[in-house]
Amino acid sequence: MICGLSGAVCQEPVVNIKTGHVYEKRLIEEHIKTHGNVCPLSETPLTLEDLLPLKLSTLATDMAPPSKATSSIPSLLSALQTEYDAHALEMFQVKKHLQQTRQELSHALYQYDAACRVIARLNREIEQLKERNQTPQVADAVQDPWDAVSAHVAARAKELAHYRKKERRVEEITKNVAAMNSTATHTLHQSDKPGVLALDIKEHRIITGGNDKDAKIFNTQSGQIEATLSGHSKKVTDVLFHPNADVAFTASADKTVKLWSAGSSERNYTLGHTFSGHEGSITSMSLHPTGSYLGTSSEDGAWGFFDLGTATLLKKVAAKASEMLALQFHPDGAIFATAQSDSTIRVWDVASANEVAKFEGHTKAVTALSFSENGYHLASGSADGLVKFWDLRKLKSVIDLQQDAPVHAVNFEFNGSYLGVASNKAVTIYKESGKKNWDIVKTFADHQGNVTDVKLARGLEFIASTSLDRSLKIYA
Secondary structure: OEOOOOOOEOOOEEEEOOOOOEEEHHHHHHHHHHHOOEOOOOOOEOOHHHEEEOOOOHHHHHOOOOOOOOOOHHHHHHHHHHHHHHHHHHHHHHHHHHHHHHHHHHHHHHHHHHHHHHHHHHHHHHHHHHHHHHOHHHHHHOOOHHHHHHHHHHHHHHHHHHHHHHHOOOOOOOOOHHHOOEEEEEEOOOOOOOOEEEEEEEOOEEEEEEOOOEEEEEEOOOOEEEEEEEOOOOOEEEEEEOOOOOEEEEEEOOOOEEEEEOOOOOOOOEEEEEEOOOOOOEEEEEEOOOOOEEEEEEOOOEEEEEEOOOOEEEEEEEOOOOOEEEEEEOOOOOEEEEEEOOOEEEEEEOOOOEEEEEEEOOOOOEEEEEEOOOOOEEEEEEOOOEEEEEEOOOOEEEEEEEOOOOEEEEEEOOOOOEEEEEEOOEEEEEEEEEOOEEEEEEEEOOOOOOEEEEEEOHHHOOEEEEEOOOEEEEEO
């Protein structure tokens, strides 16, 4: 009998009762002692109890094994084959052990690297704590100013939300919009660069901005220009009145916003601050309900948040998608919306400065935005000729108003029951007739050029629109 380990004739043969392999007793016992209870050939569990001794005849046990020198060629080949198999088995075991060692080494190196990173982080934190303990005043001085803004905005948003839900009273509109007509046309801006691009209303005064780089403040009662605001190097793209102070804002393609103060005389506006920080033309601006901050949108794809008192750019965030064509604060001031050239509308949280929602539904650039005063809906106008109403509670579009041409401006009346839309050369006034119904009550087609902006005075005392035909028209 030939040993499965040595390939030689067994002197004390034993057989594995599970697999039938035959081994030299001393070799298999040494293998089990060295490598554990595993069969060397089948790699199945093997113990000494599984080995059964074999008895040979006296002739077989007394006979010495034949020497290799006297063996036949077939016997020699068989012995060589057995020895080769033993070496192959040993090589397999060595490779298996090498692979296991490599895995253990790789795991150990990973743990070492992780431990080094943790130690480095802890060392940095320890150094930072030491610095804070040594210079507490410096740490307080470099506190992020946005934290104070967030607290101010959150407090004001809570007050306004309570007012809207508990104390707000809807003012009844007594004006007959269908009977309104164009009552006055004023050409306020220079003729060498025609076009009035934006307007805003405050009581009986209107501010307009034009391609001629100037802004004009017009008194509808006297029919006279009260002030001309000159200072921009490029066209004025948006204008705005402060509701509680005699202050006006002008935004321009020269990448700046200017704050103008009337001082002691409404006709003597002087430049107070210039807000800068954008890398592209300012497309729109909106005053935060606190009255202390100004939001801006720009063709550089970012929105800016400015402190009016210091003219400081407190925050600037890019949408990383497209140009921003409009920006509007929610009546509570906790969120705001931006209109994008990639046909989307993005809603942002003021406190975190993060995007919290994205409205998709337009097929072309979104050009205009307006929140309803109750804070439940957002109206958007687009170059695709659609005005869409978005429900901010359900985060989806609920109404579509089809126009015949790209929409340039949308504006809710203060009470939220009327909406003005500027498209092509016309101004269309819609009235809410149901939860999901808005009907056309009047269309003004008096302009000779594309209408650029429309605003509805509070209580619909009058409606004003501007156009590329250089005119400001008033409807009453």
